[in-house]
Amino acid sequence: MERFLRREARDAPESGIVALLNHGRKSGADVMPLWVGEGDLPTPEFIARPAAEALLAGETFYTWQRGIPELREALARYYTRHFDRDFQPQEFIVTGSGMQAIQLALQATAGAGDEVVYLAPAWPNISAAVGIAGGIAVPVQLEHSAEDGWTLDVNRIEAAITPKTKALFINTPSNPTGWTADRQTLAQILDIARRKGVWIIADEIYALYHYAPSRAASFLDIMQSDDRILFVNTFSKNWAMTGWRVGWMKVHPDLQQTFENLVQYSTSGVPQFLQKGCVAALDEGDEFVAGQVARARNARDMVCEIISATGRTRLSPPQGAFYLFFAIDGIADTMAAAFDMVDNARVGLAPGSAFGPGGESFYRLCFNRRVDELEQAAERIAGWIKGN
Numbered sequence: 001m002e003r004f005l006r007r008e009a010r011d012a013p014e015s016g017i018v019a020l021l022n023h024g025r026k027s028g029a030d031v032m033p034l035w036v037g038e039g040d041l042p043t044p045e046f047i048a049r050p051a052a053e054a055l056l057a058g059e060t061f062y063t064w065q066r067g068i069p070e071l072r073e074a075l076a077r078y079y080t081r082h083f084d085r086d087f088q089p090q091e092f093i094v095t096g097s098g099m100q101a102i103q104l105a106l107q108a109t110a111g112a113g114d115e116v117v118y119l120a121p122a123w124p125n126i127s128a129a130v131g132i133a134g135g136i137a138v139p140v141q142l143e144h145s146a147e148d149g150w151t152l153d154v155n156r157i158e159a160a161i162t163p164k165t166k167a168l169f170i171n172t173p174s175n176p177t178g179w180t181a182d183r184q185t186l187a188q189i190l191d192i193a194r195r196k197g198v199w200i201i202a203d204e205i206y207a208l209y210h211y212a213p214s215r216a217a218s219f220l221d222i223m224q225s226d227d228r229i230l231f232v233n234t235f236s237k238n239w240a241m242t243g244w245r246v247g248w249m250k251v252h253p254d255l256q257q258t259f260e261n262l263v264q265y266s267t268s269g270v271p272q273f274l275q276k277g278c279v280a281a282l283d284e285g286d287e288f289v290a291g292q293v294a295r296a297r298n299a300r301d302m303v304c305e306i307i308s309a310t311g312r313t314r315l316s317p318p319q320g321a322f323y324l325f326f327a328i329d330g331i332a333d334t335m336a337a338a339f340d341m342v343d344n345a346r347v348g349l350a351p352g353s354a355f356g357p358g359g360e361s362f363y364r365l366c367f368n369r370r371v372d373e374l375e376q377a378a379e380r381i382a383g384w385i386k387g388n
């Protein structure tokens, strides 16, 4: 039966993260779930309540394809606050998740046979989405060293571009490595994109999860309004809303009709009652996000300390996002080891092989949760390392 499907659908890989998650679901409730990219808190009440009220008030009809005006206005206010210049509602399109924003950005820029360059190791959905669209995802590998952590040689991006390249997918701060581009690196990437005439798809969803006094550098800090950059983003991470499946794009206002059309021919819009909650997240959520980031910073430091005390790990504290991507010396098969850790250490990590080239010998640990629980999990991992 399957052979009658489109080749691109058949070839879509099973996510290595989900495979482990399914194994963990069978193993019982006491496995510490550090494998997926989400925290332990449910959505706060100040966000959930307006959504629940709107649902009960009957806001259950088809709605604006590009997003309700209140939410696009709230997005403009949020950006104006965080990126130190004025933004307009016309620059924003509401999408059904960050993942859908990525799909729409790809639909708009790269089709069958086109190449999209991305930085690896990477969140697997990026290359999979390019492949399903019929394109070819071309990895440029970040390098890892004990002294410098993860680094990018931008010349590798230029070398990876061919006449078929349509877009550069740049995720900073990065899932899974935590690599975070500084302004100068972003300027170099933008310069390459301008010279080569390719799009940038900027995934800066973790910009506020930056373990420095201010948010991570953004293409918004350096771009001109006519630069070909599509920003994809999500409510999932900042405001503990992973299950809501709402995201957005920031695009040039001239593109809003095109992206509205792409929304229309996919989901036809995001439920209006959910969007009411999203307005509250943007307008009232800064304090909540700052608290989450401070908690993640403490968690990061504690986990790094406990795991590196084994003397058997290679890791560098991530500069951004909320993942520790670490290797254990002397363990070759990370997928088998991750399964074994579920069974015997009761901790769920994502195997690095799920994150493509360069990730094979690593594990991803999500540290966006309560520090006391994480301490217990880190001790269990350290115990497992000592015993293997």
Ligand SMILES: Cc1ncc(COP(=O)(O)O)c(C=O)c1O
Binding pocket: 037, 097, 098, 099, 100, 123, 171, 174, 175, 203, 205, 233, 234, 235, 236, 242, 245, 246, 247
């Ligand atoms: C780098 C990156 N981009 C985009 C997303 C998409 O998030 P969502 O589909 O939950 O909105 C994720 C989620 O893990 C991510 O890590």
